[in-house]
Amino acid sequence: GDPDATSRGRTSVSVQLNWVPEPEFGGFWQAELDGVFADAGLKVELIAGGPSVPSAQLIASGKVPFGIVSGGELLSINERGGSLVALFATFQGDPTAIMVHEASPWKTLEELWRSDATVACEANLPFVTFLNRKYGGENLKLVAHSTALANFVNDPTLAKQCFVFAEPVTLELQNVPVRVFPVLESGFNPYTAVLVTTREHLAANPETCRAMVMALRRGWDGYLADPTKANAAMAKLNPAMSVEAMNLAAKKQRFLVEDETTRSHAVGWMTGERWNTLAEQMNSLGKLEQIPDEIEAIFWQPPVDDGPMAPALEDSATS
Amino acid sequence: MPRIAVAAPPIAVVAATVLLWWLAVRAFEIPEYLLPTPGAVLEAVWVERDRLAWGMLATAIGASGGFAIAAALGIAIGSILGLSRFLERGFYPLTLLLQMVPLVALAPILVVWLGYGQRAVIASAAIVALFPVIANTLGGMRSVDRDLEELFSLHRAGLASRWWRLRLPASLPSIVTGLRIAAGLAVIGAIVGEFVSAYAGDRAPLGMVIVSAMREYRTDLMFGAIGLAAIVGFALFGIVNFGGWLLLRRWHASARSSSD
Amino acid sequence: MPRIAVAAPPIAVVAATVLLWWLAVRAFEIPEYLLPTPGAVLEAVWVERDRLAWGMLATAIGASGGFAIAAALGIAIGSILGLSRFLERGFYPLTLLLQMVPLVALAPILVVWLGYGQRAVIASAAIVALFPVIANTLGGMRSVDRDLEELFSLHRAGLASRWWRLRLPASLPSIVTGLRIAAGLAVIGAIVGEFVSAYAGDRAPLGMVIVSAMREYRTDLMFGAIGLAAIVGFALFGIVNFGGWLLLRRWHASARSSSD
Amino acid sequence: MALRGLCRTFSGDPPVEALRSIDIDLAPGSFTALIGPSGCGKTTVLRILAGLDEASSGGFEFEPSRTPRIGYCFQEPRLLPWRRIDANVALPLELEGMPREERRRRAGSAIERVELGGFAAAMPATLSGGMRMRAAVARALVAEPQLLLLDEPFGALDEVTRYRLDEMLHDLWRRDRFTALLVTHSIPEAVFLAERVVVLSPRPGRIIGEVAVDLTERTPQVRATDEFAHLVQRVYRLLLEAMGDGA
Amino acid sequence: MALRGLCRTFSGDPPVEALRSIDIDLAPGSFTALIGPSGCGKTTVLRILAGLDEASSGGFEFEPSRTPRIGYCFQEPRLLPWRRIDANVALPLELEGMPREERRRRAGSAIERVELGGFAAAMPATLSGGMRMRAAVARALVAEPQLLLLDEPFGALDEVTRYRLDEMLHDLWRRDRFTALLVTHSIPEAVFLAERVVVLSPRPGRIIGEVAVDLTERTPQVRATDEFAHLVQRVYRLLLEAMGDGA
Numbered sequence A: 001g002d003p004d005a006t007s008r009g010r011t012s013v014s015v016q017l018n019w020v021p022e023p024e025f026g027g028f029w030q031a032e033l034d035g036v037f038a039d040a041g042l043k044v045e046l047i048a049g050g051p052s053v054p055s056a057q058l059i060a061s062g063k064v065p066f067g068i069v070s071g072g073e074l075l076s077i078n079e080r081g082g083s084l085v086a087l088f089a090t091f092q093g094d095p096t097a098i099m100v101h102e103a104s105p106w107k108t109l110e111e112l113w114r115s116d117a118t119v120a121c122e123a124n125l126p127f128v129t130f131l132n133r134k135y136g137g138e139n140l141k142l143v144a145h146s147t148a149l150a151n152f153v154n155d156p157t158l159a160k161q162c163f164v165f166a167e168p169v170t171l172e173l174q175n176v177p178v179r180v181f182p183v184l185e186s187g188f189n190p191y192t193a194v195l196v197t198t199r200e201h202l203a204a205n206p207e208t209c210r211a212m213v214m215a216l217r218r219g220w221d222g223y224l225a226d227p228t229k230a231n232a233a234m235a236k237l238n239p240a241m242s243v244e245a246m247n248l249a250a251k252k253q254r255f256l257v258e259d260e261t262t263r264s265h266a267v268g269w270m271t272g273e274r275w276n277t278l279a280e281q282m283n284s285l286g287k288l289e290q291i292p293d294e295i296e297a298i299f300w301q302p303p304v305d306d307g308p309m310a311p312a313l314e315d316s317a318t319s
Numbered sequence B, C: 001m002p003r004i005a006v007a008a009p010p011i012a013v014v015a016a017t018v019l020l021w022w023l024a025v026r027a028f029e030i031p032e033y034l035l036p037t038p039g040a041v042l043e044a045v046w047v048e049r050d051r052l053a054w055g056m057l058a059t060a061i062g063a064s065g066g067f068a069i070a071a072a073l074g075i076a077i078g079s080i081l082g083l084s085r086f087l088e089r090g091f092y093p094l095t096l097l098l099q100m101v102p103l104v105a106l107a108p109i110l111v112v113w114l115g116y117g118q119r120a121v122i123a124s125a126a127i128v129a130l131f132p133v134i135a136n137t138l139g140g141m142r143s144v145d146r147d148l149e150e151l152f153s154l155h156r157a158g159l160a161s162r163w164w165r166l167r168l169p170a171s172l173p174s175i176v177t178g179l180r181i182a183a184g185l186a187v188i189g190a191i192v193g194e195f196v197s198a199y200a201g202d203r204a205p206l207g208m209v210i211v212s213a214m215r216e217y218r219t220d221l222m223f224g225a226i227g228l229a230a231i232v233g234f235a236l237f238g239i240v241n242f243g244g245w246l247l248l249r250r251w252h253a254s255a256r257s258s259s260d
Numbered sequence D, E: 001m002a003l004r005g006l007c008r009t010f011s012g013d014p015p016v017e018a019l020r021s022i023d024i025d026l027a028p029g030s031f032t033a034l035i036g037p038s039g040c041g042k043t044t045v046l047r048i049l050a051g052l053d054e055a056s057s058g059g060f061e062f063e064p065s066r067t068p069r070i071g072y073c074f075q076e077p078r079l080l081p082w083r084r085i086d087a088n089v090a091l092p093l094e095l096e097g098m099p100r101e102e103r104r105r106r107a108g109s110a111i112e113r114v115e116l117g118g119f120a121a122a123m124p125a126t127l128s129g130g131m132r133m134r135a136a137v138a139r140a141l142v143a144e145p146q147l148l149l150l151d152e153p154f155g156a157l158d159e160v161t162r163y164r165l166d167e168m169l170h171d172l173w174r175r176d177r178f179t180a181l182l183v184t185h186s187i188p189e190a191v192f193l194a195e196r197v198v199v200l201s202p203r204p205g206r207i208i209g210e211v212a213v214d215l216t217e218r219t220p221q222v223r224a225t226d227e228f229a230h231l232v233q234r235v236y237r238l239l240l241e242a243m244g245d246g247a
């Protein structure tokens, strides 16, 4: 860290996360701990979210300058009066998955989806409609999805929506063997955990946005190299998740964060092609009325070799 | 009072509210993902009418089932606690506990016991609506005129007779208030119960419609579904009011059609 | 009655409940992920005591703030609706509506207006707790002895004087019942408000602890947090009871230390 | 102030005709007693005079002056159960906005007057029936009303106390000369206090007759005089007659 | 049945000593009247006899037989406001488990007896004060009690109706020979009805004296006899004396 960062005056910004502190936000904590945010002239406040926290609306309405939403959410909310711009996509591969008990008969997602199983998931989410389109799913019984794991553990025939690095890890540590079917294998792979801001904020504070993205990239690089420091910090803030669980989760999510794209560009790198695919898929699923004309307009990212991070003081103050 | 005068005030107030809502959306340019216009809500309800009608039916069953259970159990428990200060002190806090446990936390247990679907929804509606009935029944029982109690003591009336002939009728005004509260709570209890324990699909209850509309930022559909759920609540509320009026109009001040 | 006799029944019942709980977990071999043992819950609370203490403080502030607002607003609104049947018919349903809109649906508007953290939590606690206070205040106002109203008419008492000297004291027993209900609802409203607007940091309120514990499969911690929230509710409930007793003991049947 | 052709029928099934064509003049400073069988409409007359009920037809004429300050002692005590006796008695003063000290003084002397000294701080529920009723009388007197309406104020008192309070009331009336209308079931009380006794028939109440009381002096001793006994007898006969043709 | 050395002090601040060392014998089939100043503890005696209150010291001795069936007419009507008059009157029968038809018949005749015929279907709130009180008397009489406790039952009635109901009560007592204890403020009523009039002192209530009433006949005409007037006078003097030394 930089001891007299505050005396030099840093731009205060806050980030609305969409869940409580856990490895999916590792880059943020790493950037904070390594002083990367400070170097970038940022004073970042991370605000935890939860299953019912209206993160997307808060960001879209300008209450917070930055936040985490999913790609699908970004497209939906923009169609209803929002103007969100994606800056950084944490996951190249969507961590959304369906888990079943190890002892259950289903060996693939397709098998499961064609069966008459009971699946606890957020019905009507694009991926569910996508799977229905692809595999039928007429016999499937969809039931309410809640954050609680108890029902899944108790019912060996239940399947449940999850994040590959979250619930399965928890269950593994509790010796409940599960099988996990990542949804992306079906061909539906939206950006998840996308850092966004509003178009207005981006236009008024391009330097702050740039500094934020650059810092986050470095944060993630550091976290991928060694997550233990950040995990320890996050575990302090999240009484329900142990450091071991965080370390395990960090390991599991790694292959979703890194791929050829990130290796050739940077962590969090997005392509217009991927956004376009998502928009088209959502449109054909009836979740989006029109595909945005200019797909580039919904995401913005500074080039990889954009020089050293510059202090963001010339931007109008944001908080 | 002519019938029109009974219906006019709520209709006028509802109309004024809708107008204010519409004006607010226009004036403050509230984006659709926060608050839709009344027109958009109506349109969404019309477009999705089939699905919403089924949803409303399911939610109505859940809410009224839960309401009925809460009413019966609440009056029974309140009456029993009213028998002695000892019972009251011991068990009243326990019944309060039930109200303070978030449904999401109870849901797994409910689902394990009752399975997904209507039964768990009815149970959660009942749990949420129970305490006000207990509290108001107990409040009523505790306020029974001591002089009338003496009349019954004098004739050595048994507990059951005293309850049926004295305490229950004397507590009715208070119980009706409790049931009014329970009517609204049963609806919200059913909706929240549906969030955590209902079946999705074509005939999904309104709670499911609300969550999925919420996830898609379809505020128009969401508020439409909430409005329909509220209609269920108003119907229950109306039934309570009418029943209370029938039982109380001949003798109690609260049911008189006052001079104003 | 000696002080010990007041405290004994609830303690006995709580002890019996905990014992039953423990026995049930043993006897039916209820797995921990559904229902932990009392011991496990206590241990989790002890291990996380620092964080939970801060969480409890935050939740207590949210719940009591919401409770205070609901109490003040509810008594005011109930009293105003009590002025005329016309107002009652027009606005009573509207106040009911507030109770029937799920908080998650209101959350975006609430949080966007009020910002993060405590203010939105207080608002949601108030919204959830408001209606029972209104309903019971109105019920009390409607039940004021007509004969006493006449006494005040005779002396041409103004509205304010009549309210302060007649209607409010006469409605107190009913209002206290409403506040009892509001005490529990304010806690659940605060918890749900925290689900919706939780603010980060190591001083996370209990609602956040509950949410993350749920996904992390820590039922022990979850029930511990719920228990602590319930203690906040009991404290509010106790304050209401004590206040009600102070105000009513000299004249109302409900506050007498009865013969049993 | 006067009532002219007052009728009152309570709607209901069947409707109850309580009063039929009542005419009463209440000259300022006069003391009138109203006597009649139970349920004949005496209370209803008082309520209409106080503006608490409305005539079905006919009605009343005021002097062109402002409406008078009324003291009303209802047939039941009607005390506020949450107030001590002194606060109950002081209520009319409180509603007038009188300062606390003055209020306390006056309430105290009204309480003394009805022989409730020592119970100023008691709650209504701890008093006997007769004591509660006396507190209600004190409340009716405390504000020095111009029109005093008393509905069987001393019905729950023993004869000795009753006589004493009758005398107290008479002295007060002599001093302040308020207009008074007293409903009572005690004919000697009516004769002792009133200048005029009006007798009503059974329901529907009509005026059967009046007895003018022209006692020169109203000391306790007057009760033992023949003149007094004679007046009591006249009222009693009128009442008997009324009940004879009504029942 | 008898009361021996009955004392009753109500706790409070200050405590109120209501009764001091009361002895009363209630022989089976006797009719006793209790007279005393307002607030002297008459109601308290009745409540203790009925088991609604407890003596602070002393107490009462029953005949070794079973506790009697009590009819109690409270000082206020105490009707259940949600019941019609007939259902209110029938309440004691209902609590005894009597079949509906029989109940209705008996309640009807009790209502007739207190001259409330025509108001059987009325709600209590629509009756006048005297009518409500009469309904309460009907309720006390309806179950043919063995011990009848009456607390100023006719205080709210006009004299003519009151005389008629006195006679009704006397006839009933002559017929059924229940044990009766009557609290009244009307000395003529006490003398007309009771075999013995007990006079209490002001609070704390002590027995000041008793007057045995040995009228041979109790027709309406007896009220006009000298013997009657003499008895009334004796009770009145006792009462005056009581109040003289108490107040």
Ligand SMILES: Nc1ncnc2c1ncn2[C@@H]1O[C@H](COP(=O)(O)OP(=O)(O)OP(=O)(O)O)[C@@H](O)[C@H]1O
Pocket: D010, D011, D012, D016, D017, D018, D036, D037, D038, D039, D040, D041, D042, D043, D044, D045, D075, D203, E125, E126, E127, E128, E129, E130, E131, E156, E157, E158
């Ligand atoms: N609110 C009411 N509704 C219907 N009837 C009523 C109402 N109030 C009074 N009555 C009827 O009007 C008649 C006269 O009642 P009121 O109270 O004036 O009698 P009263 O002369 O005061 O009798 P009492 O001496 O018994 O008090 C009664 O028959 C009663 O039943």
Ligand SMILES: Nc1ncnc2c1ncn2[C@@H]1O[C@H](COP(=O)(O)OP(=O)(O)OP(=O)(O)O)[C@@H](O)[C@H]1O
Pocket: D125, D126, D127, D128, D129, D130, D131, D156, D157, D158, E010, E011, E012, E016, E017, E018, E036, E037, E038, E039, E040, E041, E042, E043, E044, E045, E075, E203
């Ligand atoms: N519950 C109570 N608490 C305290 N004091 C009481 C209570 N009940 C009665 N008293 C007191 O006891 C005394 C006697 O009361 P009681 O009602 O027996 O009088 P009473 O002879 O019936 O008078 P009245 O003729 O006015 O009805 C009164 O001074 C009263 O203040």
Ligand SMILES: [Mg+2]
Pocket: D042, D043, D044, D075, D151, E128, E129, E130
């Ligand atoms: Mg009357």
Ligand SMILES: [Mg+2]
Pocket: D128, D129, D130, E042, E043, E044, E075, E151
């Ligand atoms: Mg008495």
